[in-house]
Amino acid sequence: MSTPAAPPSAYRWVVLALATLAQTGGCFLVQGLGALGPALQAAFGLDAAQVGFAMSAAQAVPIVGLPVAGLLLDRFSERLIVGLGATMVAASLVGAARAESYGGVLSWLVVASVGYCTVQPGGGKVVAAWFSPDTRGFAMGIRQAGLPLGAALAALILPVAAARNGWQAAFDLGAFAALASGLLFAFFYRPPPEPLPERKRTPGMWRERFKEIAPRLPRIVWSGVALVSVQFAITVYLPLDLRDRFGIPAETGVKLLFGAQFAGAFARILLAAWSDRSRRGRFFPLAMSMGAIALGLAAYIAAPGAPLWLVAGIAAWLGFFGFGWYGPWIALVSEAAPRGAIGFMIGLAMAINQIFVVLVPPAFGALRDATGTFAYGWGVIAFAVVLVLLTQARTSFRP
Template sequence: MARRTTRHASPQTRDRMRYRWIVLGVATATQAAAAFFVSGIGAISVHLQRSLDLTTAQLGLLVTAAQLVPLAGLLVAGGLLDRYGERWVVAIGAGVVAVALAAGSLSPGYAGLLVALLVVGAGYSTIQPGGSRSVASWFASSRRGVAMGIRQAGLPLGAALASSLLPLVAVRYGWRATLLTGAIVATVGAGLFACAYRRPPAPRSTAGGMAAQVRDRPRTVRRSTLTVILSGTSLISVQYGVSILAVLHLHDTCSLGTEQAALVLLASQVAGAAGRICLAAWSDRSTRGRHAIVWLCMIAVIIGLAVLTTPAGHEPVVAAGTVVWLGFFGFGWYGPWVAHVAETAPPHRTGLTLGLAMSANQIAVVTVPPGLGLLVDLTGSYTPVWASLSLLVVVALALSVGLQRRAS
């Protein structure tokens, strides 16, 4: 049916259908490029600790620094996107990331690195909502899930590329060279988006379709929003916990070498990229809604975290396999989740709605990494970290299911 429709479509429609895949590729590449260095911090965590004499809490604070400004920046970016469109807002944001990383490569030490990452966060605020808005405006709801999943796979793909490249750069040239590498990659992403992206020729009639269906049910909308926030904040906590501490867990607890541990994280991030695509595509066809796929991810994450708290989770093979499992579900949840957020957005407010939802996630992103690092420093063990994250997801899942039943 899809092929028949395409064959009988007008030339303009066929061009639009082809160009939407270019838009998807550009948005995905820009996401990967902008997230490259920050997503790669986990892979060079051991090197950073040794070179800068950092505690685990200080290491977590590096990630927090990059995510602090987006607490407000995502809201500002969402408004700018709705007003000016995606092309220059996203391109300039990626350019700010590049400039900040280049300046950070000249910093004398830890304090300068923190400041550079604060500025990186300001630029990165435009990337997530901007890329999601661009994909939502080009794809119908029947394909939006898989398109969002592919686009969101840019983050773990960028992280996977960083995990394979940055440790080599750090060992050979030092930690400052890793920032310069990140700046070069972000510059490529900014240029690509500015040159290749164009807005749809006309507003999509289906944009905000789901919002129109529930506009007269504000109580249902509030409950749906709260469910999205609960699932998003709990799973983003797991995602960043695994990104920052998995290599250290494998190195300190399972006695894996730093290169082997980084390879496991690489495999986990590749699995996360696959998860974002597969789980989002499944949500396009799910009769129970996209939120049911997110709940499945929460259950899978609880199981994986529970394994890491047991003696079996200290065995190299089991721990490595569990980290990859957590990559698929603990990173893959974002595809169906962000598609659900985009579909519940009011007409012409997609950017702002995405910014609001992602701002809620930022609270967890800012507080969780240093908190988990401090917990490791105080206890000398990673077991309390995995147990705490598991409990957080259990509570969020129970509350989400309860809210959904009350709304139905």
């Protein structure tokens, strides 16, 4: 007679809170760079492409660092890896705040991105370890809501700090948020009673895992690439575009960015919970998000001259779907991982996304500098989203 499974530990909710807090604090400044765009422009005399390079610098190393962080998380304690990463982010942001040139700021942001590599896959792995599949999407959604929540808080707080005490004060606040949240995770996290299964480590482990993962990547990769491009275009350029095309003051544009990011934080929970119950699989909410984003971008491109309430509504719509997609996506990634390779799978999928996180902001800004408007950039992204949606619609919605 089989022994009934033990009820899930209530400590999983503490773990979820710690992982969400680490996500929120770790991304507070990095995801808030778009809200600081006007302040950085004024301080260093930047064009639109140079504003985009700030985000690229903060996201550059994870292209190669995320898979490495995933392997480390499969081997070592999550509390050690995430705690050290948060400390590195904090130290780097303190250094950036004391840089005397824009090039110096970019250099320190590159260093910060090394530590930032650990926060995303680390939180994803601990949630996958503590939550069963029937609630994993919901839990992943809550944890991933930390990113747009951190960005929303940054849009609310960092421009005020920069206006009162200079952009350096905003960077110092970001350092404090990263360090405090990372240390709380390191001190209070503990592994689950039944840890995830491990695999015997061999010299060719990296190649073996990649061979297993490669057939599972296409649907994850194409949807992730299209949606992350939307997310970071909004994050970096929404306030500047609202100022340039709509004539909306930068302060008001930052508030609309806050509204979009807050809507996205809520959507990550809602869409991920939907993915737990969707009869058509976790991919179906992603497909619906892509369709909604395409419609929202079409409305946004045509919106100059519309009343402020309508523009705010479109921004919130784009934030809801343009940020909310990540909850079901990361749950899909974790469940597509082979045995003993969740950390590596999450790290690899995020690293592929990261290439476009680095490339899209400066390319989007350069297109604006060349054409004199952001409208063409939004049109290109809308076309890419529709193309991926039509391609993916030919396949089954089940992973």
